[in-house]
Amino acid sequence: MTIAVLDRLLSLGQSDAIPDRLARHVRVTNALALLGAAMSFGSTPLDAVGAPFLTVVVDLAATAAFVSCLLFNRRRHYFAARVMLMLTANAAILAGVLQVGAVAELRTVFFPLVLLPFLVLGTSERGWLFLFVAIPIAGYFVTGTMDPPPPGLAMTVYRVYAPVLTFTMIAAGSAVFTHVERNAEARLLQARARAAQGARLVALGEMSSGIAHEIKNPLAAIHLAATQIAERPDQPTLVAQLGEQIKRIVMRASRIIDALRLFSRDASADPFVAAPVERILGDALELCGKRFTEHGIDLVVDPVPTGLEIECRHLQISQVLVNLLGNAYDAVAVDSVSERWVRIEVHADRDRLELAVTDSGAGVPAAAQARIFEPFFTTKGPDRGTGIGLSLSRGLVAAHHGTLELDTESRNTRFVIRIPMVQPPR
Ligand code: ADP
Numbered sequence: 001m002t003i004a005v006l007d008r009l010l011s012l013g014q015s016d017a018i019p020d021r022l023a024r025h026v027r028v029t030n031a032l033a034l035l036g037a038a039m040s041f042g043s044t045p046l047d048a049v050g051a052p053f054l055t056v057v058v059d060l061a062a063t064a065a066f067v068s069c070l071l072f073n074r075r076r077h078y079f080a081a082r083v084m085l086m087l088t089a090n091a092a093i094l095a096g097v098l099q100v101g102a103v104a105e106l107r108t109v110f111f112p113l114v115l116l117p118f119l120v121l122g123t124s125e126r127g128w129l130f131l132f133v134a135i136p137i138a139g140y141f142v143t144g145t146m147d148p149p150p151p152g153l154a155m156t157v158y159r160v161y162a163p164v165l166t167f168t169m170i171a172a173g174s175a176v177f178t179h180v181e182r183n184a185e186a187r188l189l190q191a192r193a194r195a196a197q198g199a200r201l202v203a204l205g206e207m208s209s210g211i212a213h214e215i216k217n218p219l220a221a222i223h224l225a226a227t228q229i230a231e232r233p234d235q236p237t238l239v240a241q242l243g244e245q246i247k248r249i250v251m252r253a254s255r256i257i258d259a260l261r262l263f264s265r266d267a268s269a270d271p272f273v274a275a276p277v278e279r280i281l282g283d284a285l286e287l288c289g290k291r292f293t294e295h296g297i298d299l300v301v302d303p304v305p306t307g308l309e310i311e312c313r314h315l316q317i318s319q320v321l322v323n324l325l326g327n328a329y330d331a332v333a334v335d336s337v338s339e340r341w342v343r344i345e346v347h348a349d350r351d352r353l354e355l356a357v358t359d360s361g362a363g364v365p366a367a368a369q370a371r372i373f374e375p376f377f378t379t380k381g382p383d384r385g386t387g388i389g390l391s392l393s394r395g396l397v398a399a400h401h402g403t404l405e406l407d408t409e410s411r412n413t414r415f416v417i418r419i420p421m422v423q424p425p426r
Contacts, residue, residue: 009034013073013081020191024180025120026073029082031176032119033069036089039165040066050157055099062092082120086132089113094139101149105162110136110143112169119177193268195375195388215257218249225249267315272400272423275314277346277353278304283314284321288329295333298341305346310353311422316396317355320404323389324357324415330380331361331413351421356407358414364406372406 010030014023040062047055065088072081093109100106113136117129225242232238281304292299310317321344328342339360347354364372371377373394378387390404397404402419 006034009070012070013076013078015076018078021122022078025082025122026078027180027183028119028176029078029085030070030073031180032089032116032173033066033081033085035169035172035176036069036085036092037063037066039168040092043161046157046161052099055096058092058095058099062088062095065091083128085120086113086116086135089116090132090135090139093136094143097143097146102143102146103149103159103162105159107140107143109162109166109169110140112166112173113139115170115173119173193266195392198388215253218253221249222246267313267319268399270313270315272311272313274309274311275317277308277310277348277355280310280312280314280317281321281344281346283318284325288322288325291329292325292342295329296340297329297332300341300343302343302345305348308346308348308353310348310419312400312419316399317417317419320393320396320417321355321357323393324417327389327415328357328359328361328413331359331363334361337361348421353417353419353421355417355419356414358410358412361413363413369406369408373404 010027012030013026018026040059044056044059047059065084069081069085069088072078072084090110090113093106093113096109097103097106114133116136117132121129121132123129225246229239229242281301285299285301289299325342325344331337332340332342337360342357342359345354345356345358347356365379368377368379373390374387375391376387377391394404397417397419400419401424402417404415404417407414407416
């Protein structure tokens with residue numbers, strides 16, 4: 001129960017729409033703001049007894065300010081929350097020294113605050129990072145010039161309390177960091193799984209018109225054959241021929257349905273087993289091959305050496321090929337491209353399989369080349385592109401200890417998959 005409440009507080013402001021790095025910073029800010037609020041509030045009894053009355057007011061103000069960081073995050077004012085956290089932490093120590101006097105131990109609390117910006121700011125916020133590193137350092141030196149504590153203050157308590165505070169802040173900071181890192185990793189895995197499922201559905205959606213065609217055509221052919229049989233029941237040779245034809249058509253339609261079923265399945269838990277390369281290509285082509293021929297695109301598949309097998313999750317490699325073929329189709333099926341072809345090459349040596357998909361399209365613009373593997377990067381506009389195909393495909397190939405790259409040396413657009421023939425032992 002307490003854990004659930006804590007987790008909810010730490011998750012304030014989290015959303016799928018924000019990048020992972022920011023999500024991490026938001027969570028760290030929440031955790032440290034909670035810690036700061038607990039510490040300021042926890043100091044009030046001590047300060048009420050041993051320090052000037054204003055110190056208690058400072059404690060309560062700091063508690064409120066730390067809580068406001070959580071509220072800022074909740075309202076998605078992420079930057080304000082982080083700045084507030086760092087300002088409050090520094091101001092609270094400064095105010096403490098102003099009230100109590102320049103106690104060396106109290107001033108050392110500025111040290112852990114130097115680490116704070118590294119926990120909540122990104123490298124792109126370098127200016128702010130420098131500023132919030134400089135503030136506690138300046139705080140330490142400025143407070144050194146202040147008056148020592150007036151006689152009569154219960155200093156022993158503070159001399160013990162300050163190091164405890166410093167130690168707690170460092171320990172809690174690193175604990176929070178580790179927790180958030182672990183949490184972020186889990187989130188990333190979940191997001192990847194969701195994206196993978198999404199990408200498969202998107203790819204299926206993109207292929208749906210082709211698939212409808214694949215099913216509709218055989219149905220029409222079966223209908224025609226059945227009509228002929230009904231009209232000529234007295235011609236056994238013709239009936240037998242038409243029967244054979246129907247059988248062939250049904251077999252093909254059922255192969256397509258099998259491939260579809262296969263493709264919409266999550267294969268991330270499948271074992272790596274030896275699979276014929278021919279079958280990997282066959283499954284991919286079963287789904288999207290027709291689309292090419294029907295649009296006058298020459299789809300050339302290099303002969304696959306007989307008996308060539310590779311240890312893999314064969315469905316995932318087929319999924320990567322379908323993604324690459326889908327992109328190749330999009331690149332060549334435009335009016336501005338007059339010569340329309342797509343080629344699949346297969347090369348294998350003892351250690352490695354290389355599958356390349358090349359197309360005669362206009363190519364990847366130089367400015368986009370560095371970004372095409374980023375998740376959600378697309379040049380196809382929101383209605384047509386999702387930008388997840390290549391990033392996901394690269395992830396699937398990487399899970400096979402392989403690489404997926406754009407061949408920048410090639411004259412045409414060429415994507416190359418390289419996978420070891422045998423997976424290294426885990
Ligand atoms: P999507 O296809 O949904 O845009 P991808 O991740 O598959 O997402 O591709 C990202 C981008 O890479 C595409 O928007 C396109 O700009 C570029 N790209 C991928 N394949 C090709 C290709 N064969 N020819 C030209 N550009 C390509």
